[in-house]
Amino acid sequence: MNRKIVRIFIEAVLRYKGRIISIMITFIIASLFTFLNPIIIRNIMDQGMAKKDFRYIYMQSILLLLVYVGQQLINLFQAKLSTEVKNRFINDLMGKSFAKLMKLKLEYFNKNNSAEIVNRLYHDADRTGQIVDRNIISIVSYAIGMISGSIGLILLNWKLSILVFLFVPVKFMIVYFMSLRNEQLEREVIVKSSEFSAWFGNIVNGIREVKLWNLYHAKGEEYSSQQQKILGINKKREMVNTYNLCGDSLVNAVLTVLTYIGGGWLVSKGRLSMGEVVAFLVYSISLTGPITSIINLRYFVSGIKPSIERMLNFFELDEEPSGQDIIANCDFKELILEDVTYAYGENKVIDNLNVKIERGDKIAIVGKNGVGKTTLIQLLLGFIQPIDGTIYINGKNIRDLQLNNYRQLFSLVSQNVYLFKDSLLCNLDLKRDCDMEEIKSVCNRNGIDPIIHKLRYDYDSLIEENGANLSGGERQKLALVRAIIKKGEILILDEPTSNYDAVSADTFMDRVVKEYQDKTIIIITHDNRVLNKVDKIYNLEQGKLTAVS
Known part of the structure; x- marks a missing residue:
């Protein structure tokens, strides 16, 4: 199934390659801006503040502002292109789903009511559309950011950079276990949501009987019961997401503290300047940020994988048999x-x-x-x-x-x-x-x-x-x-x-x-x-x- 998901992603990349190539180019430009930030900050501190050169500080600060502005403009352009790709992908997927739906055997419609079918198709198309989400497409940018961040860290102090690299497997283990739990809960949400849609459609279709038999209270209790199940699972999902974010933040905090301690010791020994310590912190973020994003892709995919699987199964449903001959x-x-x-x-x-x-x-x-x-x-x-x-x-x-x-x-x-x-x-x-x-x-x-x-x-x-x-x-x-x-x-x-x-x-x-x-x-x-x-x-x-x- 994972291979099928990769295939869907590759097909989407090839279908919208023009826009995706443009997005990749913007990621490369953004990565260059990210690489420049720590260098400018180091220059402001070591060349400007240390030497009390206000004109130099002023010029470098303006340059830093321009870099920040450039980054935000790039981000806006990326968001525009990414949204276009995602919307077109979902629209194409819904069109394909509708065409498939029209060819299915009548028994499919006898077993599933209209509310259930519509809810399922829209939910799965929207979730599957996230396979071309900006977070996934930007994996190239993450890779470039990791490379540039690693180079910056090693150039500043290769020994201190080892500390940063040691935290990567810790982050991976946290995300790995959280993604397994998230995928399990997402499957439960899909099942319960489908059951609720079927129940709701059944109630709407039988509204005359509900009124005639005065079933308002009974059906109201059933509604509350159905909703409580879904809300309970959603609460668990939110907590898993919170645990994942808290774990990541805690690892980053520990890394920052250790960097301050290690960097402070090197400054006290005259092996690093203050500007280089700050630059090191920025580069460590440039490295750990993309690493976190890449590792979190597993967590992200775990949330959409069940919908993709269900949609792929939908496309494999038997269609009405049809021959080739025609008759006037x-x-x-x-x-x-x-x-x-x-x-x-x-x-x-x-x-x-x-x-x-x-x-x-x-x-x-x-x-x-x-x-x-x-x-x-x-x-x-x-x-x-x-x-x-x-x-x-x-x-x-x-x-x-x-x-x-x-x-x-x-x-x-x-x-x-x-x-x-x-x-x-x-x-x-x-x-x-x-x-x-x-x-x-x-x-x-x-x-x-x-x-x-x-x-x-x-x-x-x-x-x-x-x-x-x-x-x-x-x-x-x-x-x-x-x-x-x-x-x-x-x-x-x-x-x-x-x-x-x-x-x-x-x-x-x-x-x-x-x-x-x-x-x-x-x-x-x-x-x-x-x-x-x-x-x-x-x-x-x-x-x-x-x-x-």
């Missing part, structure tokens, strides 16, 4: 299910099912609840695949067809119509490729003009999420118009009249048959009122279809 919409002749079987665990809901559906057929499939009618629709649409048997269209196995191309053959009006939070027009013409006059003509023929005109802005009116500002019957009518606009050769209707009275149901079916008189219609229904609109009736029972005379 107008070429549809026949659809054959041959010995098709599908099971949920040990329960076979479709068992060696055989049926042939030809162009222009109008068929109804009836059966009791739970016998597999919805499963049959999902098999036809390629949302799930048979565990045995084959589905053919025009003699071709649908597994050999491009899935998106195959689904273009179908229009669907489901029992639970889904409408996007968008304009009415965009909900009718989902692909945004239909002529406006044609849309108006379809709407007029199917009697939804009254629905359109009652909305404030007609076709530009906002439809609330899932059509919350429309009745069930109105949503059903819009779904039919949307299906007609798609121009699929096969129309599947899943309980199409569930929201209609007898007269409205009859009118609805008359419009369907008229619009699809030369095309194929498959109706899943419990409503005997629509059976006189079809040519063939099949009963689904014990996983098999039986023709009803």
Whole structure:
């Protein structure tokens, strides 16, 4: 997994190499400024103050100020470039995640609610984006700082510099153990946050039951319990971070004290000047600072590693199978299910099912609840695949067809119509490729003009999420118009009249048959009122279809 993380980092560096090279150049310039600081400070003390040369002190002080200003300008430029790289990386990662999400099997969405999916993707993308954080990219600057700091220390006094080098393994051990604990806690946070998102989404989706059963207090207690678990882990993380910082500060303090003692002894023996001691302290910071940052990279990575692992696992999830062949919409002749079987665990809901559906057929499939009618629709649409048997269209196995191309053959009006939070027009013409006059003509023929005109802005009116500002019957009518606009050769209707009275149901079916008189219609229904609109009736029972005379 560590190799995969390194690979992600290398790919990011290559993708944004122009900006990263610019960042590296600024790090080199900043390191040169850092190297100059102790020299100027030493000169101020040994050449200026010791000799009481105010003009020299003044000139060197101005030079020191310019160096500080230059450092800050470099830091600002670094921050700007680093933020651009990080934001672009996260944006690209989210785009890749969204593309992957659209190709996943339907079972993934059945197992994870929308709140959980969104929270997980955004959290993991944001955490993974830190792999191109300024702290990691600046490793080159740290290396240069270590080299320049080491050279400065050795040139001043190689014996005293050994003291500084001895503290490096001490810092490493502190960070190593803290990073292990931090990684463990980060994994716990990810698990608990995911559980909370799933719980929260479940509550929002079931808000009617919460209100109906007066579950406010019970769900409030569950919320507090969920939050306490997350807050407890976050508290532990903050303490681990504090222990790490305190340990590092303590090591630096001990090193500084020992440097004062050693430096003071050398000054008293005339082997070092005051300016050289101060310069030595500055160089030791130039060395230990980058060393601390490099060692702390392990601690930093330990916090993002679990998110990277989860995102990599997400990208490895199985996608919907898709072949390469294509079929033109107008070429549809026949659809054959041959010995098709599908099971949920040990329960076979479709068992060696055989049926042939030809162009222009109008068929109804009836059966009791739970016998597999919805499963049959999902098999036809390629949302799930048979565990045995084959589905053919025009003699071709649908597994050999491009899935998106195959689904273009179908229009669907489901029992639970889904409408996007968008304009009415965009909900009718989902692909945004239909002529406006044609849309108006379809709407007029199917009697939804009254629905359109009652909305404030007609076709530009906002439809609330899932059509919350429309009745069930109105949503059903819009779904039919949307299906007609798609121009699929096969129309599947899943309980199409569930929201209609007898007269409205009859009118609805008359419009369907008229619009699809030369095309194929498959109706899943419990409503005997629509059976006189079809040519063939099949009963689904014990996983098999039986023709009803």
